[in-house]
Amino acid sequence: MYRLPLFLSVLSAWACDCAYAPPCAMFNGTDVIFVGQALGEDAARGAFRFKIEEIYKGLDPSQSATEFTVVEMPGCAPGFVSGKRYLVMAKRWDDGMPFASACGGSRRIEDAGNDVALLRLLAKDASLARLQGRTAANIDEEFIEYDLQSEHKSGLPNVEVVATKDDKSYKESSDDKGWFQIDVPGSGTYSVTARLPGYSSRKPSYQLEVETGNCAEQDIGMWTDSLVSGHLFGDDGRPAAGVRVEIEGFGKAEFAGRIAVTDDRGRYQFTKVPVGEYLIGVSPQGIYAQSPYDPVFYPGVSQRESALPVKVDGPAEVKDVDFHIGKRHGTRRIVVNATWSDGKPVTNLSISFSRSQSRRFITRFTDPKGEAAFEALAEADYRVRADRLVWSNAMRPVRSPAARAGIPVPAGTEMLRVLLVLDRAEDFSQNEEPVDMSPYNGEIPDTHPL
Numbered sequence: 001m002y003r004l005p006l007f008l009s010v011l012s013a014w015a016c017d018c019a020y021a022p023p024c025a026m027f028n029g030t031d032v033i034f035v036g037q038a039l040g041e042d043a044a045r046g047a048f049r050f051k052i053e054e055i056y057k058g059l060d061p062s063q064s065a066t067e068f069t070v071v072e073m074p075g076c077a078p079g080f081v082s083g084k085r086y087l088v089m090a091k092r093w094d095d096g097m098p099f100a101s102a103c104g105g106s107r108r109i110e111d112a113g114n115d116v117a118l119l120r121l122l123a124k125d126a127s128l129a130r131l132q133g134r135t136a137a138n139i140d141e142e143f144i145e146y147d148l149q150s151e152h153k154s155g156l157p158n159v160e161v162v163a164t165k166d167d168k169s170y171k172e173s174s175d176d177k178g179w180f181q182i183d184v185p186g187s188g189t190y191s192v193t194a195r196l197p198g199y200s201s202r203k204p205s206y207q208l209e210v211e212t213g214n215c216a217e218q219d220i221g222m223w224t225d226s227l228v229s230g231h232l233f234g235d236d237g238r239p240a241a242g243v244r245v246e247i248e249g250f251g252k253a254e255f256a257g258r259i260a261v262t263d264d265r266g267r268y269q270f271t272k273v274p275v276g277e278y279l280i281g282v283s284p285q286g287i288y289a290q291s292p293y294d295p296v297f298y299p300g301v302s303q304r305e306s307a308l309p310v311k312v313d314g315p316a317e318v319k320d321v322d323f324h325i326g327k328r329h330g331t332r333r334i335v336v337n338a339t340w341s342d343g344k345p346v347t348n349l350s351i352s353f354s355r356s357q358s359r360r361f362i363t364r365f366t367d368p369k370g371e372a373a374f375e376a377l378a379e380a381d382y383r384v385r386a387d388r389l390v391w392s393n394a395m396r397p398v399r400s401p402a403a404r405a406g407i408p409v410p411a412g413t414e415m416l417r418v419l420l421v422l423d424r425a426e427d428f429s430q431n432e433e434p435v436d437m438s439p440y441n442g443e444i445p446d447t448h449p450l
Contacts, residue, residue, distance in 0.1 A: 018103035020145060023089055023115040024130065024215035026105045027122050032058035032070075032090040032098045035109060035116065038080045039067065047071045048080045050088060056123040058090075058098075073101035080106075087112040087119075111149070114179060122213060130215040131190060131208050132181040135159040135174040137222055138274040140256070141202060144219035148178065155179065156196070156222050163190040163208070187212045194220045198315040200272065223272030226312050230298070230321030231266045232282070239266025240325055244291045246284050250277040250309040277309035282325050289375040292329040300324050330378035332413055338370045338386060338420045345370025346422055348390045356381040356408070365390065382409040386420050 027033070034057075036050035047069050055064055070090050072078060078100050080086060089105035090098035100106045109116070114132070122128055135156045136144045147153045155178015162171045163182050170190075174180040184190060192206045199222040210216035228247070232240040242261060245268040249255035255276065260268040281297035284304070297307035300323035310321055334353070338346040347366055353374045354361035364372035376382055385406030407418055 021105070022132070022215060022217045023087060023105035023107070023112060024118045024122070024132075025217060026089060027057070027119065027215075028211060028213050029091075030057065030089045030105065031092045032088070033119060033123075034059060034068070034088055035085065036068065036088060037085050038082050040082050041080075042069060045069070045071065046074065050086070053085070054120075056119045058092075069098075071097055071099040073099050073104075076101045076103060078102050078104070078106045085109040087116055114181070118181070118215060126213040127186070129184050129187055129210045129212050130181055131163050131184060131192060131210060131218070132179070132215055133161075133218040133220060135161070135178045135180060135194060135196075135220050135222055137199065138224060138272075139221050141219050141221045144221060156199075159194050159196045159199075159220070159222060161192060161194050161220070163192050165190045184210065190216075192218060192220075194222060196222055198225055199223060200225045202272070224274045224312070225315035226273045226275075227269055227271050227317045228273050228278070228280070228310060228312065228321060229267065229269040229317070229319055230280070230323070232262050232268065233266060233322070233324045235324065235327050237324075239264070241266060243268075243282060243293065243325065245280065245282060247273070247278050247280050247310075248284065250279045250307075273312050275312055275314055277311050279304070279307050280310055280321055281307065287329060287377065289331050289377050292331050292377060294326050294329075296323065296325045298323050330413060331375055332378050333415045334374045334376050334382070334384070334409060334418060335415070336364075336366075336372045336374070336384055336418045336420060338366050338372070338422065340422055346389075346420075349422075350387040350390055351420070352385045352387050352406075354383050354385075354406075356383055363387070376409070378413045379411050381411055383407065384409055384418050384420070386422060 034052050035054045036052045039049040039051055041048055050068050050070060052064050052066055052068050055061055070088060072080065087107055087109055088100060090100040091104065092098050118130055134144050134148055136148060136153065137156045139147050148155055155174065157174055157176045157178060159174040159180065160171065161174065161180045161182065162169050163184060165188050170182050170184055172180050172182045187210060189207055189209045192208055194201045202221045202223060206218050206220065208216040208218050232243050232245065234240040240262055241264045245260050245262060246257055247270050248257040258270055260270055262268045279297060281295060282293050283291045283295045284297065287294055294302065296302060297304055298310060298321055299308055301307055310318060312318060336351050338349050338351065340346055347368050347370060349366045350363050351366065351372045352361040352363055364374060366372045383406040409416065409418060
């Protein structure tokens with residue numbers, strides 16, 4: 001399966017939309033920090049009472065072992081529970097009242113062990129700076145924090161992590177849970193590398209910027225140092241260039257699929273493939289415009305059930321995974337022009353493009369000229385539909401669902417232009433700023449067969 005990015009999330013003003021950051025990265029921007037036990041809720045004030053155990057910032061040390069009240073931010077409350085111990089990180093309103101939000105760093109004490117240790121040091125010496133993170137085997141970096149904390153997967157120990165700045169290096173190794181922490185002498189940008197025999201990091205290095213009195217965090221995925229390669233040949237026996245080759249877990253094996261494109265010699269390769277068995281093929285989910293070939297699986301069979309697994313046993317190279325594919329099906333380009341009823345272009349309009357009688361679709365966003373382009377199989381029928389306007393503070397359907405049946409696009413070989421005209425009354429963009437949706441006009445949605 002493919003892990004696709006989550007996008008087009010439009011939230012109300014009161015909703016929480018938190019970008020993850022460790023509590024230590026919030027030290028400078030937080031007014032009150034302490035560890036305490038939640039005693040109970042003051043419902044009339046929307047607040048929680050705490051018995052303070054240890055103070056790190058913003059309170060007089062004499063307040064230890066006393067009660068303290070923190071307001072929970074409406075609509076974005078941390079969810080304190082009576083009787084539980086917390087690391088509390090709060091800011092102050094203009095009137096001095098402390099308030100905590102779900103995005104502010106407060107968390108149960110059992111989830112804050114490493115942070116508490118650093119906050120304790122920062123409370124004594126605010127000149128410290130720290131680089132930290134987790135190392136894990138064969139996990140994408142954006143999923144490491146979730147997989148280790150919520151899914152309880154294991155971190156990768158004994159990874160040597162080196163931070164370098166101004167030709168000076170600072171080195172630590174990840175512990176048995178995959179955590180690394182490097183104390184550095186001051187603020188600035190550090191180049192961080194990670195090494196462990198048999199593995200290599202996703203990137204050669206990572207640039208971390210840290211301020212004095214704060215920390216910077218970077219999780220690092222360490223991938224099996226392997227390589228799987230082979231050649232594709234067309235139905236005429238010649239090398240097949242520019243063809244998408246896909247790799248996925250064989251059978252029920254879990255693996256986020258990847259795509260490689262063959263070079264002029266028909267060669268493809270996949271690096272950093274974990275230990276396991278894999279299925280390799282062309283159009284494994286079915287023919288689509290960006291892969292206009294009938295499904296073929298290694299070693300050259302048309303049925304998934306007849307495919308042979310490709311085995312990766314460790315940090316080594318698996319060569320000569322070669323096979324032949326069939327004839328290329330024809331494709332063509334569909335260009336959609338969206339205008340208001342007065343002829344002006346509609347920008348930031350999402351347009352869906354789907355095969356007839358199919359629920360699967362891909363999305364494109366119109367550019368400043370009101371255009372969006374799609375690649376299509378010449379032999380297939382499609383449907384084009386205007387979906388939503390996407391602007392800075394809103395995402396709104398352009399028509400009622402009943403009126404959005406779409407425009408049919410019959411099969412054909414020539415490039416085709418399709419005109420969509422929208423009612424100007426639906427233009428709410430006068431007080432909005434356009435959102436740059438160009439990153440979502442890439443190839444990721446097209447991995448679905450259309």
